[in-house]
Amino acid sequence: MAEGRTERIKKNIAAYPDFPKPGIVFRDIFSILMDPSLSADLMALLEERIATICPDADIIVGLDSRGFLFGMPLALKLKKPFAPIRKKGKLPGVLKRVTYSLEYGSDVFEAQSDSIKPGQKVVIVDDLLATGGTMEAACKLVSDMGGEVQLCLVCIELSGLKGRDKVPNPCHSIVQY
16 A cells, blocks of 8 residues: 555656756655645655654654655644754754755754753654755754654655765655656
8 A cells, every 4th residue: 555655656746857957857745735635645654654663753853944844744643742953044042053065065954952852762854865965964963952863754865866875864765766
């Protein structure tokens, strides 16, 4: 049953050649969100992965910004707290931050310093794993806050970019290209 849902999702993820620049094929998760039955299948698969791999998770963390679309509903369904990790300047209060490298330059992730407690078992959720830099930075930030990353969970993985190699924690994806 899960295999059929996975194939249905993969078949319906829109691809946009040469976006945002020539040579890139952009895989668009929003095409799944336009179909309630596909959205339900995707959420069920994400939930099943967490229940199987990390049933004792304490908190779900979603990455700015599409990770919020999946992380928050998962947290509600699993009756777990939800914490966002955002780009610099988007959160109020006392913050923890990590700077990470991009293809051309760097960026900063921030989380409210009291959102993850030391020793909490954390599941990090995002829509896409490409080169791995964003997920690697999120893992570092959670670890710096004392959390224990149990699972990095993404909807789409661009496996040819080998982003999984940068992620220091267990990583699972629903579909791979």
